[in-house]
Amino acid sequence: MELQLLSQELSDELARIESITTDVVKKSDLSIVLCRNLLIKLKRHVSKKEFESASKEIAFFKHTKQVPLRNLVYFFELKSFEIHYPNGDDGTKQKYIIRKLKKLNSFFSRNLDFIQYIDQGKTYLDTHYFTREYFNEFNITHARYYFRNPEFSSSHDLLLAKLDANRRLIAYLDIRLKNIGKLNGHKTIPPNQLKWTASKTDMTELAYALKSSRAVNDGQVSIREIIKTLELAFYFKSGDPYQNYGEIRIRKKSRTKFLDDLTLSLLSNLDKGDQ
Structure with missing residues (x-):
């Protein structure tokens, strides 16, 4: 046989x-x-x-x-x-x-x-x-x-x-x-669905930060799995994470622009609360 x-x-x-x-x-x-x-x-x-x-x-x-x-x-x-x-x-x-x-x-x-x-x-x-x-x-x-x-x-x-x-x-x-x-004839978004309003590379930057910091599954998870979860949560398609990561790496200024902006926004909000 x-x-x-x-x-x-x-x-x-x-x-x-x-x-x-x-x-x-x-x-x-x-x-x-x-x-x-x-x-x-x-x-x-x-x-x-x-x-x-x-x-x-x-x-x-x-x-x-x-x-x-x-x-x-x-x-x-x-x-x-x-x-x-x-x-x-x-x-x-x-x-x-x-x-x-x-x-x-x-x-x-x-x-x-x-x-x-x-x-x-x-x-x-x-x-x-x-x-x-x-x-x-x-x-x-x-x-x-x-x-x-x-x-x-x-x-x-x-x-x-x-x-x-x-x-x-x-x-x-x-x-x-x-x-x-x-x-x-239309694309339906679930009721009360949170929508991602930042960029594709911003989502990729966040995903890599979560993996690198071991904040998700103690780091034992792939980038694609983190990306997929974020995409489902925010009803957003971020494209190829590896291509986006390549764009992040070649940035001339800060390579963590989105994370830097998050930090500044949070500090600003905290400062306002102290006033």
Whole structure:
């Protein structure tokens, strides 16, 4: 059995489903069935045949199994989101999406070390993360309805699948959030929503200051996560934080202009209170 070929066939079939239906719940149901069926086939294969080497076992759990597993997680969570999506006004819908986004961002904060390990292409812990020998050494995530059999799971294969699925889900939710209110030809802002009235670079400057000072999650959080939280709180798009940071670094005068202005404004207000 060519396992990689089966995974490629699944990807092709998922793409076909994507092209034939716009009903998200129906699409999710069809995709979930396909992913589960392939995982069952892969499980049978793994139970009958030992891996020839640790490197091949790592390749299976880190790459081959990921195709059906990450799609299973994504479509399961997507269906759950859609069937619980409220029928209320725009403000109610926005609150529901923002609440879901906060939960997803919390996942990234909790698993920051592993995410950095994957994003930076590191491999020195792959034997621990992606072979079955160390399955019981890590209690990393709630299994829910996913495949968590010790004979068919490594300690971190599900966490890797959730990482990929959650990134995809965040992109989907961002689009849903942006599209709220567009059916009426206007962009809706939730009632009593605070609005950011400073510049994009000002928000970036604040985000970097929060991270550098370890004021948020003791510094164990990415700039993008802080930016995303600020954007959601103030209903504002600040653009690419790294490009904005580049503009801040090349300033000829103060590179902390926004923070300096905040300090001066606060001191001025305090001085007025003393008079």
